[in-house]
Amino acid sequence: MELSLSNTSSLRIPQNDFLSLHNCSRPGSFHFSNKKLASKSISLWRSLIWRQPHLVRLEAQTAIESNASGDKHGDDDFIVEDVPHLTDFFPDLPSYTNPLKKSQAYAIVKKTFVSPEDMVAKEIIVQKDSPRGIHFRRAGPREKVFFTPEEVRACIVTCGGLCPGINTVIREIVCGLKNMYGVDDVLGIQGGYSGFYSKNTLNLTTKVVNDIHKRGGTFLQTSRGHDTKKIVDNIQDRGINQVYIIGGDGTQKGAAAIYKEVEKRGIKVAVAGIPKTIDNDIAVIDKSFGFDTAVEEAQRAINAAHVEAESVQNGVGIVKLMGRYSGFIAMLATLGNRDVDCCLIPESPFYLEGPGGLYEYVEQQLKENKHVLIVLAEGAGQEYVAQSMQAFQEKDASGNRLLLDVGLWLTQNIKDYFTNVRKMTINMKYIDPTYMIRAIPSIASDNIYCTLLAQSAVHGAMAGFTGFTVGPVNSRHAYIPINRVTETTNTVNMTGRMWARLLASTNQPSFVNHQTVRERVDKETIDAINNMKINST
Numbered sequence: 001m002e003l004s005l006s007n008t009s010s011l012r013i014p015q016n017d018f019l020s021l022h023n024c025s026r027p028g029s030f031h032f033s034n035k036k037l038a039s040k041s042i043s044l045w046r047s048l049i050w051r052q053p054h055l056v057r058l059e060a061q062t063a064i065e066s067n068a069s070g071d072k073h074g075d076d077d078f079i080v081e082d083v084p085h086l087t088d089f090f091p092d093l094p095s096y097t098n099p100l101k102k103s104q105a106y107a108i109v110k111k112t113f114v115s116p117e118d119m120v121a122k123e124i125i126v127q128k129d130s131p132r133g134i135h136f137r138r139a140g141p142r143e144k145v146f147f148t149p150e151e152v153r154a155c156i157v158t159c160g161g162l163c164p165g166i167n168t169v170i171r172e173i174v175c176g177l178k179n180m181y182g183v184d185d186v187l188g189i190q191g192g193y194s195g196f197y198s199k200n201t202l203n204l205t206t207k208v209v210n211d212i213h214k215r216g217g218t219f220l221q222t223s224r225g226h227d228t229k230k231i232v233d234n235i236q237d238r239g240i241n242q243v244y245i246i247g248g249d250g251t252q253k254g255a256a257a258i259y260k261e262v263e264k265r266g267i268k269v270a271v272a273g274i275p276k277t278i279d280n281d282i283a284v285i286d287k288s289f290g291f292d293t294a295v296e297e298a299q300r301a302i303n304a305a306h307v308e309a310e311s312v313q314n315g316v317g318i319v320k321l322m323g324r325y326s327g328f329i330a331m332l333a334t335l336g337n338r339d340v341d342c343c344l345i346p347e348s349p350f351y352l353e354g355p356g357g358l359y360e361y362v363e364q365q366l367k368e369n370k371h372v373l374i375v376l377a378e379g380a381g382q383e384y385v386a387q388s389m390q391a392f393q394e395k396d397a398s399g400n401r402l403l404l405d406v407g408l409w410l411t412q413n414i415k416d417y418f419t420n421v422r423k424m425t426i427n428m429k430y431i432d433p434t435y436m437i438r439a440i441p442s443i444a445s446d447n448i449y450c451t452l453l454a455q456s457a458v459h460g461a462m463a464g465f466t467g468f469t470v471g472p473v474n475s476r477h478a479y480i481p482i483n484r485v486t487e488t489t490n491t492v493n494m495t496g497r498m499w500a501r502l503l504a505s506t507n508q509p510s511f512v513n514h515q516t517v518r519e520r521v522d523k524e525t526i527d528a529i530n531n532m533k534i535n536s537t
């Protein structure tokens with residue numbers, strides 16, 4: 001591989017070797033006082049590059065020089081957020097030629113292996129002068145693998161709530177390991193994380209998983225709750241060296257903890273996360289699998305509520321959909337339907353009474369159209385329900401707040417208001433299909449997505465990557481450091497265009513009053529001024 005000084009900002013450097021060579025105190029960010037030293041270091045590292053360890057951000061003097069010579073954004077702003085590799089901890093780990101090289105399936109593929117240089121950009125919308133920004137390693141098969149088929153003992157576990165497509169991912173991991181890499185030994189951990197230490201395992205063969213993708217749910221069962229030490233004890237006891245973990249944000253936090261514990265114990269185990277969540281609340285990735293299936297299934301409930309509401313006098317149809325903290329299902333199901341008059345989600349506070357409130361809007365719709373249709377995410381308006389019920393907020397075994405039933409609360413409030421205050425007779429039709437939209441098998445497009453995720457995870461683990469979550473970033477599959485996807489939650493952006501599209505489509509009130517807008521504008525102005533101050537210091 002050719003390296004020039006102009007791309008010194010993204011070198012594949014074995015971090016440990018570098019640290020021992022240069023005794024650098026700040027891993028991940030390295031400064032060179034002059035070009036000669038940078039050049040010397042590069043030639044030292046060049047010989048170590050084949051091991052594919054961390055990509056390390058390198059702030060070289062040369063990059064600054066290239067900026068000075070007119071290149072406005074040198075390579076120092078090309079940031080790679082890389083995933084760990086087993087050779088970071090086992091520098092002498094042997095590598096082998098990837099069996100895909102001789103695979104019939106890939107025989108006529110022009111470029112079977114992903115180049116170690118290939119990166120996926122986190123931001124796809126850029127301006128001419130904007131920095132090159134954050135990148136992730138592109139997912140896919142590598143020329144060298146760090147496991148022989150015979151030595152692999154893989155396991156698969158599924159945690160958290162259900163989601164269409166889990167079985168497809170399980171199936172494709174088993175089939176991918178067998179058909180692409182000749183791996184026979186795959187264990188199914190039953191009943192989520194706790195299954196590691198409380199249940200027997202299942203031998204997963206291609207025959208066993210052959211038609212599980214036709215079923216909803218998870219073939220392996222799921223649970224909430226965990227004990228990281230006991231999980232890793234079990235991984236060690238069973239001689240497992242590849243762990244495939246399918247689950248949402250909580251599960252990925254669990255995967256990060258397992259990876260850390262594995263690292264601490266110094267055992268050769270690749271930990272791969274496959275993000276799963278019906279709520280689409282996982283950060284960085286484009287969309288979670290099963291989400292499209294859920295949005296499609298939600299149409300049946302919304303259509304039914306619409307038919308019911310428009311078939312009676314003053315019909316009020318209310319549909320409650322899933323979405324604990326993120327209202328993506330409700331938003332997309334509304335946008336995809338067009339009969340919905342109002343969509344309420346956790347990110348957008350709403351109010352009932354007074355000008356611009358929900359009651360006023362419902363009354364107006366009833367006057368104009370004789371019916372109204374509301375789609376509600378389960379996490380919306382939780383503060384109102386809690387207030388009215390004076391309820392104690394319980395938590396589930398994973399520590400997630402248990403939601404109160406906002407659907408029943410809203411139904412009752414609308415009924416009371418129109419009957420008692422407005423003296424109007426309304427016909428309430430409430431549909432709660434929450435579990436129905438996630439307990440079904442995935443549609444074809446989600447199955448394809450699940451296959452890509454599973455195969456990318458298998459390629460990554462076989463290539464020796466670990467501590468990663470796989471997922472599409474701007475439509476390209478990437479290996480993302482697990483912490484990156486758990487540090488924030490993906491929520492609907494209230495100031496983004498998608499929510500504005502929804503408001504434009506339903507014509508519902510934005511529930512944002514003048515005062516709130518004023519405060520937000522003021523806050524944004526103050527933040528911008530503060531940022532300017534920070535940048536100029």
Ligand SMILES: Nc1ncnc2c1ncn2[C@@H]1O[C@H](COP(=O)(O)OP(=O)(O)OP(=O)(O)O)[C@@H](O)[C@H]1O
Pocket residue numbers: 159160161162192193194223224225226247248249250251252253254255257276277278279397398400
């Ligand atoms: N901070 C954490 N550290 C380690 N493990 C965690 C953490 N949070 C959650 N887990 C474990 O991850 C598993 C799933 O978590 P959780 O119930 O939050 O669902 P999830 O993965 O977020 O999926 P979903 O939200 O789609 O239902 C549980 O076994 C839980 O104990």
Ligand SMILES: O=P(O)(O)OC[C@H]1O[C@](O)(CO)[C@@H](O)[C@@H]1O
Pocket residue numbers: 161162248277278279322323324378396403438
């Ligand atoms: O009732 P369960 O199975 O705990 O799951 C409910 C939660 O799981 C999710 O489907 C995913 O987080 C949420 O939308 C929902 O609140």
Ligand SMILES: [Mg+2]
Pocket residue numbers: 160248249250277
């Ligand atoms: Mg979650």
